[in-house]
Amino acid sequence: MSPQQALDTGTAVRAPEDLTMAAALNAAIRDAMVDDPTVVLFGEDVGPLGGVFRVTDGLYAEFGETRVSDSPLAEAGIVGTAIGMAMYGLRPVVEMQFDAFSYPAFQQIVSHVAKMRNRTRGKIPLPIVIRIPYAGDIGGVEHHSDSSEAYWTATPGLTVVSPSNPADAYSMLREAIASDDPVIFMEPKSRYWSKASLSLPVQTEKLNRAVVLRAGTDVTLIAYGPTVKTALATADQAEAEGLSIEVIDLRSLSPFDDETVGVSVRKTGRAAIVHEAAQFGGYGAEVATRLTERNFFYLAAPILRITGFDIPYPSPKLEEYFLPTPDRILAALSTWEWS
Amino acid sequence: MSLNVESTPLTAVLAPPPLRLIDDTGQAVAENESGGFTLPAVDTLLGLYRQMVIARRFDVQVTALTRQGRLATYPSALGQEACEIAAVAALAPQDWLFPTYRDSIALLTRGVEPKDILASFRGDWHSGYDYHQHRIAPQATPLATQALHAVGLATAAKLKRDNTVALTLLGDGATSEGDAHEAFNFAAVWQAPVVFLVQNNQFAISVPLDKQMACRTIADKAIGYGMPGYYVDGNDVAAMYAVVSAAMDRARRGDGPTLIEGLTYRIEAHTNSDDPTRYRKAADVDLWRSRDPIERLEKYLVAQGALTEGVRASILAAAEELAATTRDCMTEQAVVDPLELFEHVYSTPRTALAEQRAFLAAELAGDALASAVATEKSTR
Numbered sequence: 001m002s003p004q005q006a007l008d009t010g011t012a013v014r015a016p017e018d019l020t021m022a023a024a025l026n027a028a029i030r031d032a033m034v035d036d037p038t039v040v041l042f043g044e045d046v047g048p049l050g051g052v053f054r055v056t057d058g059l060y061a062e063f064g065e066t067r068v069s070d071s072p073l074a075e076a077g078i079v080g081t082a083i084g085m086a087m088y089g090l091r092p093v094v095e096m097q098f099d100a101f102s103y104p105a106f107q108q109i110v111s112h113v114a115k116m117r118n119r120t121r122g123k124i125p126l127p128i129v130i131r132i133p134y135a136g137d138i139g140g141v142e143h144h145s146d147s148s149e150a151y152w153t154a155t156p157g158l159t160v161v162s163p164s165n166p167a168d169a170y171s172m173l174r175e176a177i178a179s180d181d182p183v184i185f186m187e188p189k190s191r192y193w194s195k196a197s198l199s200l201p202v203q204t205e206k207l208n209r210a211v212v213l214r215a216g217t218d219v220t221l222i223a224y225g226p227t228v229k230t231a232l233a234t235a236d237q238a239e240a241e242g243l244s245i246e247v248i249d250l251r252s253l254s255p256f257d258d259e260t261v262g263v264s265v266r267k268t269g270r271a272a273i274v275h276e277a278a279q280f281g282g283y284g285a286e287v288a289t290r291l292t293e294r295n296f297f298y299l300a301a302p303i304l305r306i307t308g309f310d311i312p313y314p315s316p317k318l319e320e321y322f323l324p325t326p327d328r329i330l331a332a333l334s335t336w337e338w339s
Numbered sequence: 340m341s342l343n344v345e346s347t348p349l350t351a352v353l354a355p356p357p358l359r360l361i362d363d364t365g366q367a368v369a370e371n372e373s374g375g376f377t378l379p380a381v382d383t384l385l386g387l388y389r390q391m392v393i394a395r396r397f398d399v400q401v402t403a404l405t406r407q408g409r410l411a412t413y414p415s416a417l418g419q420e421a422c423e424i425a426a427v428a429a430l431a432p433q434d435w436l437f438p439t440y441r442d443s444i445a446l447l448t449r450g451v452e453p454k455d456i457l458a459s460f461r462g463d464w465h466s467g468y469d470y471h472q473h474r475i476a477p478q479a480t481p482l483a484t485q486a487l488h489a490v491g492l493a494t495a496a497k498l499k500r501d502n503t504v505a506l507t508l509l510g511d512g513a514t515s516e517g518d519a520h521e522a523f524n525f526a527a528v529w530q531a532p533v534v535f536l537v538q539n540n541q542f543a544i545s546v547p548l549d550k551q552m553a554c555r556t557i558a559d560k561a562i563g564y565g566m567p568g569y570y571v572d573g574n575d576v577a578a579m580y581a582v583v584s585a586a587m588d589r590a591r592r593g594d595g596p597t598l599i600e601g602l603t604y605r606i607e608a609h610t611n612s613d614d615p616t617r618y619r620k621a622a623d624v625d626l627w628r629s630r631d632p633i634e635r636l637e638k639y640l641v642a643q644g645a646l647t648e649g650v651r652a653s654i655l656a657a658a659e660e661l662a663a664t665t666r667d668c669m670t671e672q673a674v675v676d677p678l679e680l681f682e683h684v685y686s687t688p689r690t691a692l693a694e695q696r697a698f699l700a701a702e703l704a705g706d707a708l709a710s711a712v713a714t715e716k717s718t719r
Contacts, residue, residue, distance in 0.1 A: 083491055117686070124477070
């Protein structure tokens with residue numbers, strides 16, 4: 001786990017409780033709204049229902065219509081109006097409900113959210129958090145399981161992060177809301193119900209840093225969001241086979257923590273990246289390339305990508321064949337020449 | 340075969356006459372035909388006339404500079420002065436304006452210096468004025484996107500209980516965009532203090548309005564969103580000012596948004612890279628030149644005895660002075676710093692950008708070796 005400490009907000013540290021990632025995200029938004037009256041929350045079904053994943057549960061009742069509101073069902077409208085609100089001094093936190101439903105907002109995000117600070121020479125910052133539940137492994141119907149991170153990481157001006165556990169979910173969302181930069185906050189749906197015992201408010205590693213979740217000596221296995229659990233399971237399985245895997249949780253996809261990952265790769269000399277998104281042009285391509293450029297002479301083998309296939313996300317009965325598994329990862333690592 | 344309906348579009352058949360307070364001949368319309376709006380006072384109209392004349396001189400000057408190759412591009416608003424000036428005149432100091440690329444004269448009228456307006460068109464940076472000082476958002480290039488920003492800002496002002504209203508300018512083509520629909524709908528549902536002013540200049544680059552929509556008027560769409568809509572003669576600054584002012588008052592009272600369509604005409608090409616002879620007749624342009632918004636008001640003001648030769652001369656002198664200022668600001672050497680490219684992307688410095696900045700700095704210093712070393716270091 002990331003190093004945990006009480007968040008320095010003046011808020012009293014609460015007794016430890018078992019929290020799901022969804023509950024931790026809920027607490028992060030709530031605490032941010034208590035601490036900062038400019039934080040507002042809106043999107044589809046985030047009001048009385050509390051969001052389709054209940055991440056905003058209870059917030060409408062606590063803060064009322066002026067700060068928590070259901071919006072019309074239109075994602076460009078949600079992001080576009082958030083831009084205007086941020087221009088007027090608010091800190092909007094908006095929800096896209098599902099990864100593939102963020103695409104109507106693509107123009108507002110890419111042409112305005114990402115560029116406003118730059119085109120106005122810093123005069124109009126946009127402190128907006130766009131929460132996007134993403135990825136699969138939940139038996140979702142079509143358009144409910146996309147991994148859309150590469151669209152956002154390819155866009156200068158955006159900060160793109162993805163927590164893998166409840167502690168990071170809380171800490172990273174608090175930091176994202178406090179940031180003056182727009183943040184694409186990608187929440188792995190399959191991890192919403194994962195639990196941890198937390199004393200909130202908790203502060204883990206800084207938002208822009210990767211962490212070594214498990215130390216190892218033979219291979220650096222890089223993951224983020226939903227595949228961190230897969231990577232940890234792979235390391236457990238490998239240990240039984242005598243292979244020592246170091247697992248890195250990237251946490252921040254943009255910026256990429258070259259330092260933390262570089263140190264690990266130069267130590268192990270072998271690296272692989274795991275993600276659910278398709279391989280071609282995917283986020284792993286950037287990771288493999290930059291690690292190779294910067295660490296070529298330390299590498300004993302080419303960097304591997306263990307990812308979803310280059311196909312649209314499959315239907316529920318077929319997703320198990322699509323998602324990277326520990327066996328598939330270990331099989332890939334075994335293709336390296338080990339001397 | 341055409342995808343467009345072959346029958347005569349409804350727009351041609353059923354469009355009502357637009358609301359006007361001063362007709363083509365410069366006569367005030369009868370009170371019972373003025374839609375309940377009052378003709379603004381002569382002093383107000385004289386002020387609007389002055390601003391229109393100055394704005395046109397600026398527009399003509401900038402178009403000339405563009406033809407000389409001294410600006411990258413300039414979308415002219417020639418012929419649309421009544422809409423542009425009425426919009427700005429109706430704003431209170433605390434209000435926000437959300438303009439498009441075609442609305443440079445609105446910026447000018449709200450007090451932005453020519454050199455700051457031209458910063459983007461001469462290519463210094465994407466946008467170049469003080470947004471908070473003037474309360475003007477950056478000019479939007481993607482169509483209709485700024486309408487949503489206006490709704491968001493207006494909603495934020497409402498949440499903060501400020502009496503700020505947002506006014507956004509749109510073109511007729513932009514109303515085909517999904518963002519326009521979403522903005523109209525969000526504004527009405529949230530009862531946002533916002534005014535949408537669509538300048539129907541009848542062309543989206545080359546495409547005429549009857550290929551954008553099949554309804555009578557853009558203003559008619561307002562009823563579908565649950566807000567009032569007004570179809571106004573966009574070359575009658577008196578009507579435009581009266582209707583926009585009423586809509587601003589309505590928004591300020593907390594009664595929600597209004598959609599206004601100003602029927603006007605884009606006399607110039609879309610930009611200097613356009614060739615309008617391919618899609619419209621010279622006779623049509625001549626017809627609309629004869630409906631000039633400035634000449635119309637001039638006839639009225641002269642008849643009222645408000646526009647004397649002395650007043651006219653002083654206005655023209657002010658316009659010439661502004662044209663000279665505009666030319667002068669082109670001769671100033673714009674300071675562009677390549678290293679500023681990295682300055683405003685993120686509030687938190689990024690290592691990768693610092694490396695790329697160092698690379699460019701070394702390259703600029705003409706130091707190929709240092710540049711290579713910077714690259715090499717950055718790959719370590």
